[in-house]
Amino acid sequence: xxxxxxxxxxxxxxFANAAVASTFxxxxxxxxxxxxxxxxxxxxxxxxxxxxxxxxxxxxxxxPAYVTAETRSGSTIRIAWKQSSPAQYAIYFHxxxxxxxxxxTLFPNEFxxxxxRAIVFGEFDDVPxxxxxxxxxxxxxxxxxxxxxxxxx
Numbered sequence: 736x737x738x739x740x741x742x743x744x745x746x747x748x749x750f751a752n753a754a755v756a757s758t759f760x761x762x763x764x765x766x767x768x769x770x771x772x773x774x775x776x777x778x779x780x781x782x783x784x785x786x787x788x789x790x791x792x793x794x795x796x797x798x799p800a801y802v803t804a805e806t807r808s809g810s811t812i813r814i815a816w817k818q819s820s821p822a823q824y825a826i827y828f829h830x831x832x833x834x835x836x837x838x839x840t841l842f843p844n845e846f847x848x849x850x851x852r853a854i855v856f857g858e859f860d861d862v863p864x865x866x867x868x869x870x871x872x873x874x875x876x877x878x879x880x881x882x883x884x885x886x887x888x
Contacts, residue, residue, distance in 0.1 A: 747771060748778045748792075755792050755799050765858060766816040769824050770799070773814045776864060777801050780871040787875045798827070801875075809875035810834065825853040826867075828874050838870050 750756035759767055759774075781787045781801070788805035798815040813827040828834040830852040839848050845866050846854045854870065856862055 747775060750792070752792055752794070754794050758794060758797065758799055762816050763821070766821075766824055769856070769858070770814055770816060772862075773824070773826060774799065776868060777812060777814070777871055780868045781875055784872045784875055786879055787872075790875075803875055808877075808879045810877040812871065812874050822858045823855050824858075825849065825855045826871075827853045828870075829877075832874075832877060834870070834874055834877065837873070841869075842866050 750759075759770065762770060778790060778801075781790045781803075786806060786808050787803055788808065791802045791804040793800050793802060795811065795813055798813045800811050800813045802811050803809040810829045810832055814825070815827065816824040830850070835848055835851045835853065838846065838854065842863075845863050847856070849855050854867070
C-alpha cells in the first residue's frame, strides 16, 4: 500500500547551503511544510538507492535543486512553489529526458503532470510516497542505465 507524504514523519536533513535555507524560509508556511516533506523524501530516496551517493543541495533558477554531484548517476531534481500558482507546488525533472513521459505511463491516475517537466501537487493532495520515490530514484539514477531506471531517453 502506498503511504502518503502527509502521513510520514519527516526527518529534516540540515541545510548545508544558506541560500537554499533562505528560499525555503520564503515560502508560505503550509507550502514550506509540503516542500520540506518532498525534500526529506528526496534525501531518503537517495540514501536508499544504490549508487546515488551524497546529494548536493543548491539553487537552480532560484529553486531548491538536488544534484548527484558525487557520482553523476542522475539528472537534477528541483522542487518549488510559485506565487503564480499559490495553491500548488511541484517536483521538476529535466525536460529533455523521458522521465516525466515514463512517469505518466506508469502512474496515469496518481499524479498531475505539467508537460514533460513536472509532477504538480495541490495544497491538499495526498502524495503517494512509494510511487513518488520510484520517480525520484529513476531521476537520481538516470545516467546509470541499469537498476530501477526504466526512464532512459
